[in-house]
Amino acid sequence: MPLAPSSDPLSASPPARPVAASGEVQALRQRLAAACQIAVLTGAGMSAESGVPTFRDDSSGYWSQFNPQEMASEAGFRAHPQRVWNWYAHRRAVIARVEPNAGHLALARWSRTHEGRMSVITQNVDGLHQRAGSAGVLALHGELMRNRWLDRPRSCCDLQRVAPGEPPSCPVCGNLLRPAVVWFGEALPASVWQAAEQAAQGAEVLLVVGTSGAVYPAAGLAQIARRSGAHVVVINTQATELDAVASQCLTGSAARLLPALFD
Template identity: 60%
Template sequence: MEGASLDAVKAWVQQTRHIAVLTGAGISAESGVPTFRDAQTGYWAQFRPEDMATEAGFRALPQRVWDWYQYRRDLLTGVAPNAGHQALAVFAQQYPDRLTLITQNVDGLHQRAGSVGVLCLHGDIFENRWLDAPRNCCHIDHAVAGHPPYCDRCGNLLRPGVVWFGEALPFATLEAAQHAAHTCDLMLVVGTAGAVYPAAGLAHQARAAGARVVVVNPAPSELDGTAHGVLHGTAAEVLPQLFGAG
């Protein structure tokens, strides 16, 4: 459904007590961030996603998987947040109690734009965590450099701090996102096809709880039918207008 106009949604943003924003790969693509599958080019194209983004794949060939994530980290070093990221950050800085930012992205661009308290459903590619439950000897700051780094006492490996296929989302983060969906008055779903759950389910939860739901995306999404309004445009185009930065 098309529903509300841009001016109507802008009025909702201005009048609403609390806004939840769910962002997906589209907002980062505008900054030039390659998608998960786009990053599997050149040398990396020969490997299956399940070999590069599962615990089993990492345990089988930890050096190869670690190096692929380092390659992806390197790709991100030359990427900057765009006007969409910045509009959300500026609004949250001005009204810190009025916006909860939830993202499916692992690239850290929201944080680099100045957003704090971002709920990263799928983790953060720049963070590391231990592959196995850490023992008293496991300290990330003291890990031995390697591909991947490891604990010199027990051999525990560091792994990228992202959610791999077959893994549950971080419980506390998902719980906070669900709370925001249940308590917000307006949810904006930005730059996502709405096909990945449980993230996409947040929009349904918000609607069921009585919130207005608005999709911002240049292409049709699977959440369009749930929304009170669909704004066809990119995050960098639309969000500055909605949040008063354009």
């Protein structure tokens, strides 16, 4: 299975491009209304509009002394389980204070009224699409607010019965809980990736929203969709590495453009 990215794509700053014209938005709106299958791939820029800090930026104060990549690996967790657990507790507290933005809500409303026609695929772990009301979200990199066992669970490992601690553990065998996110060097969840590939292959339109296009394998979904004949649209505030793959590029924020396309 594809592995999680080994570097942070958000350090690059591509050049800006002209803001999307109203005619482009209206033409795409009509295309979306006529499409039987739509896929939406979202990245960090989508959540940034809700006030979610990017992976590198989420390290203010005490946490700024640690390398984020060391805090997002199995080796780092095994070496310093309490430190890493508390860093994720900090990140969870940040996420709990933010709300889905107008872009998240527009996708959720449209998918509810057009059941079975939209697949939401996200690189984000914050759960904002789910909180907005989107069903069946394909979270490629896992979900920050959920936990799973560090080692293969035994019959005694029960997520409903854990010994308190930082991190909590199985009271019988001592297996530790860890955040249910994909760490560096780990494979993406096989069933989620397969469903994302199928959604990209079957989409008539793929929207790529708020992602730099530098993180693979997620960025490869745009290429899969284009080869399958989809109309690929990149929505971002600046140029991305997927612009060359796109059939159309719209410049603007997700919170502004997605309601214009779907409401």
